[in-house]
Amino acid sequence: MAKGACAGMGFAHDGGATGTEANSGMGNVGMENGNTIKGAPVDGAAGAGDVIHARIWALGDDIDTDIIIPTEYLAMKTVEDMKPYAFSPLRPELAGMIAPGDVIVAGKNFGCGSSREQAPEIIKALGVACVVAKSFARIFFRNAINNGLLLIEQGDLPDAVREGDGLDIVVNREIIYRGRSYPIAPLPENMLDIIKAGGLVNAMRRKNGQC
Amino acid sequence: MGMTMAEKIIAAAAGVPAVSPGEIHTVRLDRMMSNDGTTHLTVDMFNKLKHPVVAEPGRLVFIADHNVPSDSAKTAASQKKMRDFAKLYGIDYYEGRGVCHQIMMENYVCPGELIFGADSHTCTYGALGAFGTGVGCTDFLYGMVTGKSWVMVPESVRIELCGRLPDGVYARDLMLTIIGTVGANGCNYQAMEFCGDGAGALSVDERMVLCNMAVEAGAKTGLFGPDEKATEYLAAHGRKAKKPVFSDPDAHYIKTYSFDLGQVRPVVAKPDFVDNLDSVDEVAGTHIDEAFLGSCNNGRIDDLRVGAEVVRGKKVAPHVRFLVSPASATVYRQALDEGLIDTFLEAGAIVVNSNCSVCWGACQGVIGENEVLISTGTRNFKGRAGHPSSQVYLASAATVAASAVAGAIAKAV
Structure with missing residues (x-):
């Protein structure tokens, strides 16, 4: 099988960024100076240079949207109601164990499948500070940014991590795990603004009051 | 250098003469479709806006097809929200008439259009040479309110099909074989363009099978050139190809996969x-x-x-x-x-x-x-x-x- 790389996705908008390309182009957009956040939801906390200390939950390749939130729970009224069932086909206990500020580290093609926006919403509602994966499916990537969920593409870290360990994410710069630095592709500033605002609708509202 | 179909459709929607992969463009959406999987979420967000407006209701289509007929009080409530909204804004609405993409193909999709659907299988519309792609409900909301959105121009992948499928082997077997070969994220973000004599021999219904599952290879869309088979399909459904778009002979493809249809098996x-x-x-x-x-x-x-x-x-x-x-x-x-x-x-x-x-x-x-x-x-x-x-x-x-x-x-x- 020819599992292709995500060639030509140098810009980090739609479908994940190919780390090296986006890195070389953008540099560090550093807007804020190294705030340290622990155990806090990501809203308003994903400025470049911010440091997120977090506990790792490790997942594999192809974590699809039906695993993130199975169809049978989508009729529930709110994402808060759905939250306990996140990842239940794979690991029913996981949603109850994830604490605010934790991060998920996964393999390739995270979020493949349906366009259901409840998928990133629920991950955010669990308080997950960030999802790090080898690659993301494109619809999920757009949906995550639009809902203010920080995603980081990193090709090497997922194979190195052990669940339960801690890591440090320096937003838009690097991930530090067991003393080793893993470079990350910076998100463009406007994308970070959307994440900081808690999603696209909030960002538009802040920007021009027209939404 | 020439452009692929995907690039030409985006260029037209962006109002620019040419685009290249990796560029981000603001585009006018020819059409938008949303179903009962998420429309209620879009309506909820819409109702929280300071200035809720629907830019062009005539370009929107709402289709209840996921929980039809409703199977619980909860789904009945979310469908009512969708139905009432469609009525209020004069949006075309279907319920119980079939799966959204089939209804779109039978009644709306035209070659050369750029269509957003709040459903991952919106890529089906490439069977008629339209650029259909799935988005979430926030992107849908933005398009509904402004009539526009942004897209990054995808690289195109050429899927060369030659020969004919043997008896007892179907387009379905072919597409599962293609996905099995390129992998579930093998075409992540890319546009899969189906070409070759084998592609030309497939009916529009068969082309839908291929384009529909392009997303299962991670693709943003799947496309066929809108040839005479597409024209016949449109005519049979009372429509005409207004602006058919074909790839240039010197268009650039990041990769080519070739499949001999005669070798495909169940x-x-x-x-x-x-x-x-x-x-x-x-x-x-x-x-x-x-x-x-x-x-x-x-x-x-x-x-x-x-x-x-x-x-x-x-x-x-x-x-x-x-x-x-x-x-x-x-x-x-x-x-x-x-x-x-x-x-x-x-x-x-x-x-x-x-x-x-x-x-x-x-x-x-x-x-x-x-x-x-x-x-x-x-x-x-x-x-x-x-x-x-x-x-x-x-x-x-x-x-x-x-x-x-x-x-x-x-x-x-």
């Missing part, structure tokens, strides 16, 4: 991944509890004809539920006229209304603990059709029907 995608490909022969004899013929991928008249032929004069195995859901009311009526529904009922199938049905995993035919489903649906993810321990095999209409009769996975003879 295949299945085994649990729990669409690219987990195997031949039907290898898994023949695997016990099944349920079989499903339907969905936006494989519930059209050709598929029903194939399935009916396989079960004609036979009986569904006693321990198997065989559900059949024609992809639209139009397909349903044609199947009635041709006697196919009679054939299915005679064989012991459960023929249900036109909707997403078993493929969506919530409304009809949900499978239980450790049960096995063989399906013409779009996905076989873990728990997709019911209990997390259940398993889904994806196969052609012929294989599904033969398996329903045999009570185990079987090749149609």
